Amino acid sequence: MNKNWNRVFEIINKPERIIIGLMSGTSLDGLDIALCAVNGNGIDTRLEVLKFETFDYSNEFKMQVKSIFAKRDADLQMVCLMNEQVALQHAELILEALSAWGIKKEEVDVIASHGQTIYHAPKSFHGLPGYPNGTLQIGDGDHIAVKTGILTISDFRQKHIAAGGEGAPLALYGDYLLFSKAGEDRIMLNIGGIANFTYLPGDQDSAKVCSTDVGPGNTLMDQYVQRHFEGLYYDENAAIARTGQSNPALLEALLEHEFLSLGFPKTTGPELFSLSYLEGAMTKSETKSLARQDVLATLCCFSAEVIIRAINQFLHTDQNIKVYMSGGGMHNPLLVSQLKAGLPLLQFHTTESLGINPDAKESVLFALLANETLVGSAINFGDSSGAPAVYMGKISLPG
Secondary structure (H helix, E strand, C coil), rough: CHHHHHHHHHHHCCCCCEEEEEECCCCCCCEEEEEEEEEEHHHCCCCEEEEEEEEEECCHHHHHHHHCCCCCCCCHHHHHHHHHHHHHHHHHHHHHHHHCCCCCCCCCCCCEEEEEEEEEHHHHCCCCCCCCCEEEEECHHHHHHHHHCCEEEEEEEHHHHHCCCCCCCCCCHHHHHCCCCCCCCEEEECCCCEEEEEEECCCHHHCCCCEEEEEEHHHHHHHHHHHHCCCCCHHHHHHHHHCCCCHHHHHHCCCCHHHHHHCCCCCCCCCCCCCCHHHHHHHHHHCCCCCCCHHHHHHHHHHHHHHHHHHHHHHCCCCCCEHHHHEEECCCHHHHHHHHHCCCCEEEEEEHHHHCCCCHHHHHHHHHHHHHHCCCCCCCCCCCCCCCCCCCCCCCCCE
């Protein structure tokens, strides 16, 4: 038998697997690397984060990715080259992390790589008759496997689409496995570039679980800062936005897109909520001369309002719900204060109180998905959740 498959079977039969989860989001700030010890599978999964760190990207690498990110007219040669470049960069950072942590690569069983999303095109966005949902993550798994010498599982979102989903959000799978708790209704709110949440019922009925994108989290704020504030990639601690005032006319125009009133589940991305979207809203509301700090304050209010309306739309009643936050947006004090003011009956926490570093949550998710691909059973979330019961990820052998 091929020695690589012997290794796969060894990993499958181990009582505990050491899995590296990788996540690189739309903010392009760096690569999240979570080294996880994973036992069991399904709702009996037990996971411990052994090490976690975000490794910063160089400005040059950020610009390379941004040259093809969320652009319909991206240079096809650069897309081709960056598929390899992203993988090689991620592999280098993995090896750097292992060296810094004093861990031999032979001690790691699997790498679970999300890759780098460069375009997300569900039917609700592209609107082209006869075409399916689509999404594209670059960062080839074979390159990671060969350069690191570690079995790699990657490209998770394609199976989701092939089975009838939209390729996002995938948080539902990991949230249910790791955070579902009998007797406590929970909302796992992730505020990344796009904000999404997963509802976990206290009766742990998988058919009642729902996960959905709701609209922009940080993406518009980050894009605006990168365009108008040289040297900055985001508004740290809302330092700029807190000096401004939200503009009611611009906020109203931003809130008018039909996506925001669609039912759940649904997905979106920075392809829709872009600077062009903002410019259209500013033209419509006659606010093109608005001070930059006021624009940022309004964008922050927009993200908060989108999340508040979505949660209210989903819950319908004043349920006793605990909200557990993760993602970069939870570090924005202005955004969090607006969420708490808009949802006063809900209790807000971070996933730190559940034993998972909230900054590591998304990279942990892909470690969980890889574990399920190897040893799990497909989970049935019912017909209405937009979450097909499938195993996700392509396996790349290191040799």
